[in-house]
Amino acid sequence: MEFRKKRKVDSERRAFNKDWMPKYFFTEIDNKGVCLLCNQSVAVLKEYNISRHYATKHGNYGNNLSEAERQTRATELDRKLARQQKVLEKSTLAQKSSTHASFMVSYHIAKHSKPFSDGEFIKKCMLDVADQVCPEKSQKFEEVSLSRRTLARRIETIGEHLTSQLKGLVP
Template identity: 40%
Template sequence: MGKKRKIDSECRKLKDQWNIQYFVIESSNKALCLIYNESIAVLKENNIKRHYKTEHSQNYSKYTGSLQTEKFEAMMRGLKSQQSSLTKVAKRGKPFTDGEMIKECIIAVAEEMGPEKVNLLKTVSMWLEG
């Protein structure tokens, strides 16, 4: 019986052109899909390409050239905003049931995804009865 190879030991790296081409980044030695915000198990172009073609090409193949780059950068800003919001939660040491903190997170995400609804969200009361 042959020796089973370990994928981790192959030191695979995400190539820069895959970022914009497939809307992925490298995170914890895995490819992270920015569209679904989920990991792609193996950091190989075939796996990343298959994920993109089966899940996203129908909606995202219309983006080419500078539009594709702009869309990728917008997704990166959204991810960084989300990570920043979660970092603020951890720094506050408060549970996720803190209504005002949740409202701030929702507004931060809305500013990236749908700016036209931000003012409406700011008027929502987060009073939690209990």
């Protein structure tokens, strides 16, 4: 019963129709309908769900626009959203690399039984080096968190990870 229900929903899921962009000011991101006016997403790509969002939240928007103007406006909004998405992706990527760097330092500190407070000392040295070598990038080094609290948390995570890996090796 459950299985049949699920299949029904899947088969109802349709592809995004390009006409919905000027019609309801919607675009598609990762298989979801995203409203170009409020950035809210609609999980199921069905015209009913999308048109309902438009009618209830932005019913009057674009009433005075011609069809061509709606198309232009929608395309503009779509481009703007795509740019925002790109900036967001970039910042998540940068965040990932600074988190990774912080894990690496935590690992070295734990492996060599150094006190957690060394993280702050390492950061000071790192920033001084960055200021000399690549001052334009020193902000990136600033973002690598090496406080005692962060190190303690990272080392705990590394420990848990190792424990679960070891447990996996025991038959």
